[in-house]
Amino acid sequence: MIRLHHAAQARSMRVIWVLEELGLDYELVSYNFFDKSLRSEEYKALNPAGRVPAMEIGTGQVICESGAAVEYLAELGDGALSRAPGSPERAEYLDLLHYAETIGQHCANLTQAHIVLYQDWMKSPTQMGLEAKRLAVTLKRLDAQLADGRDWMLAGGYSAVDCALAYGVFVGARFTSLDEMPNLRAWWGRFKARPSFAKALPQEGEPLIYRKDFYPPPEVVKPEENA
Ligand SMILES: N[C@@H](CCC(=O)N[C@@H](CS)C(=O)NCC(=O)O)C(=O)O
Numbered sequence: 001m002i003r004l005h006h007a008a009q010a011r012s013m014r015v016i017w018v019l020e021e022l023g024l025d026y027e028l029v030s031y032n033f034f035d036k037s038l039r040s041e042e043y044k045a046l047n048p049a050g051r052v053p054a055m056e057i058g059t060g061q062v063i064c065e066s067g068a069a070v071e072y073l074a075e076l077g078d079g080a081l082s083r084a085p086g087s088p089e090r091a092e093y094l095d096l097l098h099y100a101e102t103i104g105q106h107c108a109n110l111t112q113a114h115i116v117l118y119q120d121w122m123k124s125p126t127q128m129g130l131e132a133k134r135l136a137v138t139l140k141r142l143d144a145q146l147a148d149g150r151d152w153m154l155a156g157g158y159s160a161v162d163c164a165l166a167y168g169v170f171v172g173a174r175f176t177s178l179d180e181m182p183n184l185r186a187w188w189g190r191f192k193a194r195p196s197f198a199k200a201l202p203q204e205g206e207p208l209i210y211r212k213d214f215y216p217p218p219e220v221v222k223p224e225e226n227a
Contacts, residue, residue: 103168
C-alpha cells in the first residue's frame with residue numbers, strides 16, 4: 001500500500017493527481033507546512049530534507065522527489081499516463097516532466113519572498129519582481145506548447161506531464177497573470193474539470209500556504225519617475 005506524506009497546497013498535489021487518475025489505493029498523511037512537523041526526527045527519517053512529498057511505496061523504499069514519484073506511478077500497470085521508452089513522445093514527455101521543477105523553483109522562491117518572509121524588511125522587491133517575470137517566461141512556454149489546439153501538453157493525450165505541470169499553474173497563477181496565456185488558461189480549465197483535481201485540494205480546516213488568489217509583485221519606482 002502506498003502512503004503519501006503531503007501538505008495542503010504543496011508539490012505533493014502532483015502525486016495525488018496521478019494516484020487518483022490511476023485509481024490506486026493509498027493512505028494520505030497530512031502535515032502542517034508551518035508547525036515544524038516536517039522537521040521532526042520521525043519525518044526526517046522518511047525525507048531527510050524535511051519536505052513533502054515523501055511517498056512510501058510499500059517495499060521499505062521512499063521516493064522524496066515529486067517528479068520521481070509521478071514518473072514511478074505513471075509506469076505502473078499499463079502505463080497509460082506514461083510514455084514508455086521507444087514511444088515517439090518519450091523525449092518530450094521526460095523534458096516536460098522535469099520542466100515542472102523549473103517552474104516549481106520560481107514558485108518556491110516567490111512563496112518564500114511573499115509568504116515565508118513575513119516582514120517587509122526581509123523581502124527584496126527586486127528579487128520578487130524578477131522572479132515573477134522569470135516565472136511568466138516559464139509559463140509562456142506551456143502556453144506555446146498548447147498553441148496548435150491540443151487539449152493536453154502532449155499531442156498524444158492526457159499524461160502524467162499534465163499532473164506534474166499543473167502544480168506550477170496552481171501556484172504560479174498566484175504570482176503572475178495568465179491573462180496573456182489563453183491556451184494555458186483553457187488547459188487549466190480542462191485540468192480543473194477532471195474529477196481527480198478536487199481530490200488534491202485542501203480539506204476543510206487544513207492550514208493553507210496560500211490564503212490569497214493573487215500576490216502582486218511590488219511596485220518598483222525608477223528614480224527618474226520619482227523626481
Ligand atoms: N524538488 C522537490 C521539492 C520539494 C519541496 O521543496 N517541497 C516543499 C513544498 S512544495 C516543502 O516541503 N517545503 C518545506 C520546506 O522547504 O521547509 C520535489 O519536487 O518534490
